Amino acid sequence: MLQAGVDIENNEALTERQQAVLDAALRLLVEEGDNLTMTAVARRASCSKETLYKWFGDRDGLLTATVQWQASKVRVAPVDRDTLDLGSLTASLERFASDWLKVISSDTSVALNRVAVGHAGSGKDDLGAVVLQNGRFALARRLKPVLEAGRQAGLLDFEDAETAFRTFFGLVGRDVQIRLLLGDRVELTGATIGGDAARATQQFLALFGANNRP
Amino acid sequence: MLQAGVDIENNEALTERQQAVLDAALRLLVEEGDNLTMTAVARRASCSKETLYKWFGDRDGLLTATVQWQASKVRVAPVDRDTLDLGSLTASLERFASDWLKVISSDTSVALNRVAVGHAGSGKDDLGAVVLQNGRFALARRLKPVLEAGRQAGLLDFEDAETAFRTFFGLVGRDVQIRLLLGDRVELTGATIGGDAARATQQFLALFGANNRP
DNA sequence: GCAGAACCGTAACGTACGGTACGGCATGTG
DNA sequence: CACATGCCGTACCGTACGTTACGGTTCTGC
Structure with a gap:
């Protein structure tokens, strides 16, 4: 439900620690795929499961936050269109x-x-x-x-x-x-x-x- | 492991009942996705779980048998290449x-x-x-x-x-x-x-x- | 320096589900 | 008819994992 958690609309409201946790979750997601466990994420990120649930509300909340965090990292520079041949x-x-x-x-x-x-x-x-x-x-x-x-x-x-x-x-x-x-x-x-x-x-x-x- | 089960190499060795079971599993797979349960398949196919395990050995065995069963159903007629303009x-x-x-x-x-x-x-x-x-x-x-x-x-x-x-x-x-x-x-x-x-x-x-x- | 919050580590709980066992029924076989 | 086989329905077991609870520790503001 994610009634209380990070504001997933704008990922600016992510503290350093939360970003580190999401990075750990992302690495684990790459390694383990969808069968990662909350305890594994907590252990990898050196945080407690209580914190995970407090921040992201839910397993799905953690996953969506992770995906959006990765998405927010790929901001590309727009191409310049002044010269166009x-x-x-x-x-x-x-x-x-x-x-x-x-x-x-x-x-x-x-x-x-x-x-x-x-x-x-x-x-x-x-x-x-x-x-x-x-x-x-x-x-x-x-x-x-x-x-x-x-x-x-x-x-x-x-x-x-x-x-x-x-x-x-x-x-x-x-x-x-x-x-x-x-x-x-x-x-x-x-x-x-x-x-x-x-x-x-x-x-x-x-x-x-x-x-x-x- | 599928030590004892149907011969998944050639799907000819499938009895009528097994095909019906796989069809039921396929329909359920379309509806439920990967989170289908063995009991659900057994109930849908009106068979016992014991039979499922005896025939397909494993949950993964059932899934692969289902996928191969669907694959075996799509045999297309080759095109004739005598006239070629x-x-x-x-x-x-x-x-x-x-x-x-x-x-x-x-x-x-x-x-x-x-x-x-x-x-x-x-x-x-x-x-x-x-x-x-x-x-x-x-x-x-x-x-x-x-x-x-x-x-x-x-x-x-x-x-x-x-x-x-x-x-x-x-x-x-x-x-x-x-x-x-x-x-x-x-x-x-x-x-x-x-x-x-x-x-x-x-x-x-x-x-x-x-x-x-x- | 202290009260309180935030958080870590871990233990505990509940449940869902894969896998197994068993009783009953139906069918084929001597 | 006795018997075996195959299968259905269901109850059961073990475990993995999501979720919660709690004691201990560090950080923060006054």
């Missing part, structure tokens, strides 16, 4: 693709997505919505202005920014995320990520570049 | 895309993928591998011959069939599967599926069609 647009898209691939292939992302997917079935909490909000929808919010700017500059040609974004999303991610979530060992070194990002960007430009339309 | 190739690709979208948006697929993802963290069983084998890899095995035939006929142009397939996979699925797994309500009527399949096919042909290369 084909080169800078390509670089921006490749950057987005590379960052996204790095994120979804990271251990923490895989672990968080796993627990969120597992909890999505029985609607006890909204972990899925949180992960979705800070994952796929955050990416859309940051990428759409770039796409719109590209269209304004006559570099891109598309009807709907949402559909264009979803195509880009598919070209970048392909089968990587589902394979990682299902436990498949996908080789993703830095070089392959760079190559995949460049390939996805070229394919996207081939589909939505303004010069490719007769 | 651009029209039939397009139709085949659209058919694959539409079928795949229908599968991943179905309730059972979402439920099965959820439990498999949830279990992928702690390697107690290989649900993830089973789902992956009967999902994404089965699709690749069925689609790659079509792609190769298209290349042989001079309709497609690609270096590696695997990369071409993964691009097709991304163009079709985009963000649908992860959004569904995370509990997002994605509108997927028959019309939208058809439209998405056609769009993905056109995009794939635009990228890998032989006539588009100078």
